Amino acid sequence: MPEESPAQRLRLAFEMYDFGVRMQRARIRRTRPGATEAEIEEAVQDWLLSRPGAPLGDALGRPSTRFA
Template structure:
């Protein structure tokens, strides 16, 4: 297998961070719409809870059965 291009790997990682930040910003907006009377502190707490719990994705975002990580070599 050919070695991965470090520039491309760095770009992919940067993109993953940007997507994470966008998802957090969207959830913050969602919480503000659902809880218009909530303080900024309460929104921050609920956002932190959401990041820890991930309702609907407790075992990750992928389909299939959970497996131990790191996987053992076959």
């Protein structure tokens, strides 16, 4: 199998991100069957902002102060 280009790896990372968000949305729909689409989207956004690692930029180590 040939080496993937940086563009291909980035595309794959975006696809994996999208897949994860779709899976979370499906989980929320299962656990909240009466929720409206707006409520589901709000729950997805809340999850994106509060899941482990999110407050620190999803990276290990010290938070950067470059953009603070």
